Amino acid sequence: MKSVLFGLVAALATPANSTFVVQCYSRLFDQRADPLVSPGTAAGHVHTISGGNGFNFTMDYNSARASKCSTCNIKQDLSNYWSPKLYFKAQNGSFLSVPIIGDTNGGDMGGMAIYYLTRGGPDNDKLRAFPPGFRMMAGDSSKRVATDDFAGRAVTHKCVGGGDGPDSKGLPTTKCDTIRVQVTFPSCWDGKNVDSANHKTHVVYPKDGNYDGGRCPSTHPVHFPTLFYEVYYDTKSFKNMWYGNKQPFVFSNGDETGYGYHGDFLNGWDEAVLQKAVTDCLDGTPDCPAQTFGEFRSQGDTQACKLPSMINEQVSGVLLALPGCNPVGQAAPASCNAPRISLVASPQSMGYVDLTKSKGWKYIGCGKDDAGQRTLSAAQTSGDSMTVESCVDLCKTKNTLYAGLVYGGECYCGNSIAVDKAPVKGSVGNCLMKCSGNDKEVCGGAGAISLYQACKGGACSSLAKRESRRLAGLEAANLERYLVG
Numbered sequence: 001m002k003s004v005l006f007g008l009v010a011a012l013a014t015p016a017n018s019t020f021v022v023q024c025y026s027r028l029f030d031q032r033a034d035p036l037v038s039p040g041t042a043a044g045h046v047h048t049i050s051g052g053n054g055f056n057f058t059m060d061y062n063s064a065r066a067s068k069c070s071t072c073n074i075k076q077d078l079s080n081y082w083s084p085k086l087y088f089k090a091q092n093g094s095f096l097s098v099p100i101i102g103d104t105n106g107g108d109m110g111g112m113a114i115y116y117l118t119r120g121g122p123d124n125d126k127l128r129a130f131p132p133g134f135r136m137m138a139g140d141s142s143k144r145v146a147t148d149d150f151a152g153r154a155v156t157h158k159c160v161g162g163g164d165g166p167d168s169k170g171l172p173t174t175k176c177d178t179i180r181v182q183v184t185f186p187s188c189w190d191g192k193n194v195d196s197a198n199h200k201t202h203v204v205y206p207k208d209g210n211y212d213g214g215r216c217p218s219t220h221p222v223h224f225p226t227l228f229y230e231v232y233y234d235t236k237s238f239k240n241m242w243y244g245n246k247q248p249f250v251f252s253n254g255d256e257t258g259y260g261y262h263g264d265f266l267n268g269w270d271e272a273v274l275q276k277a278v279t280d281c282l283d284g285t286p287d288c289p290a291q292t293f294g295e296f297r298s299q300g301d302t303q304a305c306k307l308p309s310m311i312n313e314q315v316s317g318v319l320l321a322l323p324g325c326n327p328v329g330q331a332a333p334a335s336c337n338a339p340r341i342s343l344v345a346s347p348q349s350m351g352y353v354d355l356t357k358s359k360g361w362k363y364i365g366c367g368k369d370d371a372g373q374r375t376l377s378a379a380q381t382s383g384d385s386m387t388v389e390s391c392v393d394l395c396k397t398k399n400t401l402y403a404g405l406v407y408g409g410e411c412y413c414g415n416s417i418a419v420d421k422a423p424v425k426g427s428v429g430n431c432l433m434k435c436s437g438n439d440k441e442v443c444g445g446a447g448a449i450s451l452y453q454a455c456k457g458g459a460c461s462s463l464a465k466r467e468s469r470r471l472a473g474l475e476a477a478n479l480e481r482y483l484v485g
Helices: 061-065 236-241 271-280 288-293 299-304 388-397 463-472 476-482
Strands: 020-024 029-031 047-051 080-084 086-089 095-097 112-117 135-139 155-160 178-184 226-234 249-251 262-266 361-368 379-382 402-406 410-414 438-442 448-454
Touching: 020 288, 080 112, 080 226, 135 178, 226 262, 271 288, 299 361, 379 388, 388 402, 388 410, 388 438, 388 448
Parallel strands: none
Antiparallel strands: 020 112, 029 047, 047 080, 080 262, 086 095, 086 249, 112 226, 135 262, 155 178, 178 226, 361 448, 379 410, 402 410, 402 448
16 A cells, blocks of 8 residues: 655645545544543543544544534544554653654644545445444554454554565564554444444454455445554654664553554544545546545644643653553553543643733633734734733733734734634644743744633633633533543
8 A cells, every 4th residue: 555654734645546535634632532442531541632623531423523623634524533652662661752743842743644445345335434423443452462364464564764664563673764553444334333342343354355355244244435544653763762672662552562553433424425435436536535525624724623631641751651551561450540530621731821810811712823914913022031921911001802922932912803713612722832931831833822812890700710611622510420530
């Protein structure tokens, strides 16, 4: 299969034998969340999660379809796609998070490519769109030994810029600029169950041919398009840190072999649109996906779609241990309990400062900004000592309704915000740059503006708490069921 490395602005080309590619330029967050395996609680290990911002610890098809934005480019697709996060185990025993291609200090995040392959069986059976409520998992998190069955062949790794040999079932044993990780999902459905207890038995790989194309067995006669996930990890900065006699990378589930890599899928498609795509977009019709889907989300729109962390734990940077309980080299034992965690987003995790009491201004979200046409333009200043407080103070002296911070050290004031520049409900946006004058605060990002509004008539009372719940997508009545322990 032809594969394409994508970065900040690259578009993915479609392989010759695939229908189309869902380009997830970004991701919602990295977090111990998995509504399939661990609904309503913290998952056992960290996942990198892409797709619609309806994603939550407990969710269904309607939750997905209620998404207001997505990190993926096809507008009719509000599905969620996730897989384990990769770490580098340092010689001193600590763990360093490995960036995905596309991650930047300015808040941009890389994502994944989702191939929808139209590989039917030799009978040329008609492909069926995923039904509402459908979900599935591919791979086995506890697997640590290679197998040669279709499920074993469906998980592969590619060393790019370090030998560039054939794909391997396990993690590469040579130093690579990039490690491409891949998982192919089963495509044969029993035609009845949209899920199963282990999220696998309602679907199987074809009985002959290959794991990514062949005749479906009579027990699972309905043929879906074949999903194929592809994630690029940027490993070149770790080349000089290798030690010992084995490769040093490990997935978040404690898997240092790569055999335990896996992927999860929760369907959020407009069923009619997906059915038209898999029926009409056959090989040799390269323009068909664009004609079927029409308008696509821009890369900027996908980058702006982010969720706040709802678990108070560090999952990136330098860690003393893998989040959760994940001993390296083996599956986590059943007796190993995760620490008590509150699944409620904090102001810090959402990138704002609570000024409701101290200054009478409220945070209203992360909007879009453009250097050619500023979101706020009544007044501005910049500097190496910028803080949220100093920007709000400036805008108060200018008697404006809004204050906004961009790119870590720029402050803007104004009295109106265009609809297309306003924050998206349920998303924290792309405001992830630290303020130049206080690295504990966030001052917008690249093309993103942290927006504050002057309160009127004491309307700031308890606003920060309500805003936290709104952005996290949690209603007050449901908070208790999101607490672990």
